[in-house]
Amino acid sequence: MQSRPYSYLFSISYxxxxxxxxxxxxxxxxxxxxxxxxxxxxxxxxxxxxxxASRTDAGVSxxxxxxxxxxxxxxDMSTLLPQFNAHLPQDIRLNSVLEVATDFNLxxxxxxxxxxxxxxxxxxxxxxxxxxxxxxxxxxNWEAMKEACKLFTGSHDFKGFCKPSENKTDYKREVxxxxxxxxKEFLGQFFPEEIFYFEITGTGFLHHQVxxxxxxxxxxxxxxxxxxxxxxxxxxxxxxxKLPPAPSNGLVLWETLLTxx
Numbered sequence: 076m077q078s079r080p081y082s083y084l085f086s087i088s089y090x091x092x093x094x095x096x097x098x099x100x101x102x103x104x105x106x107x108x109x110x111x112x113x114x115x116x117x118x119x120x121x122x123x124x125x126x127x128a129s130r131t132d133a134g135v136s137x138x139x140x141x142x143x144x145x146x147x148x149x150x151d152m153s154t155l156l157p158q159f160n161a162h163l164p165q166d167i168r169l170n171s172v173l174e175v176a177t178d179f180n181l182x183x184x185x186x187x188x189x190x191x192x193x194x195x196x197x198x199x200x201x202x203x204x205x206x207x208x209x210x211x212x213x214x215x216n217w218e219a220m221k222e223a224c225k226l227f228t229g230s231h232d233f234k235g236f237c238k239p240s241e242n243k244t245d246y247k248r249e250v251x252x253x254x255x256x257x258x259k260e261f262l263g264q265f266f267p268e269e270i271f272y273f274e275i276t277g278t279g280f281l282h283h284q285v286x287x288x289x290x291x292x293x294x295x296x297x298x299x300x301x302x303x304x305x306x307x308x309x310x311x312x313x314x315x316x317k318l319p320p321a322p323s324n325g326l327v328l329w330e331t332l333l334t335x336x
Contacts (some may be wrong), residue, residue: 077199078147079080079123079145079147079173079314080147080176080177080178081145081146081147081148081150081293082143082144082145082146082174082175082177082179083143083144083152083172083173083175084141084142084143084144084172084173084174084175084179084181085141085142085143085144085156085169085170085172086139086141086169086171086172087110087127087137087138087140087142087167087169087170088138088139088140088167088168088170088283089106089136089137089140089167089168089198090166090167090303091106091131091133091134091135091136091323092134092136092166092186092324093164093166093168094106094109094134094205095133096130096131096132096133096135097127097129097130097131097132098127098130099111101174101184102286106127106131106137107127109163109164109167110130110142110163110167111125111223113159113162113163114144116162117158117159117162118150118155122143122146122147123144123146123147124145125142125143125144125145126142126143126146126181126182127140127141127142127181128140128141128181128182128185128331128333129188129328129331130283131290131328132283132286132323132326133323134324134326135323135326135327135328136166136293136326136327137327137328138327138328138329138330139189139320139328139329139331140331141330141331141333142181143175143179143181144230150284152172152174153172154179156169156171156172167206169250173336175336179335179336180335181270181333182196183335184333184334184335184336185279185331185332186332186333186334187251187276187277187278187330187331187332188277188278188280188328188330188331188332189274189275189276189328189329189330189331190274190275190276190280190285190319190326190327190329191272191273191274191326191327191329192209192255192272192273192274192285192286192289192325192326192327193207193208193258193260193269193270193271193272193325193327194208194209194270194271194272194273194293194325195208195269195270195271196210196211196212196213196215196271197210197212197213197269198212198257198266199267200212200267201265201266204261204266204267205267205324207324207325208261208270209321209324209325211293211297213297214297215293215296215297216295216296216297216298217255217296219295219296219298219302220255220292220293220295221254221255222302223292223296223302223305224253224254224273224275224292225253225303226305226306227250227253227275227305228248228250228251228253229250230247230248230250231247231248231250231309232246232310232312233246233247233248233281233284233309234246234312235286235308235309235311235312235318236284236288236291236308237281237284238281238283238287238290238317238320240282246281246312248277248278248279248280248284249277249278249279250275250276250277251276251277251278252274252275253273253274253275253276253288254274254278254325255271255272255273255274255292256271256272257269257270257271258270258271273288273289273292275288280326281303283320285326286320286321286323286326287318287319287320287321289320289321289325289326290291290318290319290320290321291305293316308319319321
């Protein structure tokens with residue numbers, strides 16, 4: 076049971092390139108560690124705890140995430156929010172804050188997550204654009220890639236599309252939608268004329284799942300993999316070699332939907 080009775084929900088965005096993911100790691104700069112440092116500085120104490128709605132990997136960015144902070148005493152967080160942002164680095168921002176009930180549980184309140192993976196198919200890719208997307212040159216079968224997205228939807232055993240854990244036995248997850256779209260988020264002289272993103276929404280995701288699914292879509296598009304292998308990996312994950320995850324820099328946690336607010 077949480078010993079700190081006052082709870083505050085922050086929405087958060089961050090550009091993940093400089094961080095080794097969300098969760099604290101020894102001798103590594105992570106988003107949670109950086110956030111905790113600023114909270115200690117502004118509030119003048121360390122009698123708090125926090126949890127994030129998602130534990131993003133190293134290099135992964137976030138547009139629509141949440142953080143729940145627990146305190147022993149009630150404070151006016153709306154007045155502290157500008158101070159937090161003034162001391163945070165420019166690649167992390169707390170967007171809003173809301174006091175929530177004592178029994179509000181951020182992890183259990185997440186109903187959907189949407190990720191976007193940005194990529195392009197350019198023959199003249201500028202290095203500056205590589206901070207935000209991955210280039211996949213060469214001919215691609217876009218129709219087959221979209222068919223691959225359709226095969227991912229529904230409830231499946233995704234053990235063959237993630238990094239398995241010795242302590243995990245349940246690999247069943249539900250994908251609500253998956254497709255490829257044309258992006259208009261990035262404009263300017265350093266960006267390709269055509270940019271795409273793989274968008275996937277689900278009730279929850281496994282370690283490296285989205286990045287491995289992106290890798291599969293690319294392999295389907297470049298004819299390195301047959302569509303039938305997707306369903307075979309659902310049924311017989313142990314028969315196949317481990318998939319290479321797509322690079323982390325193209326991945327963004329785009330939206331997190333909560334209930335019980």
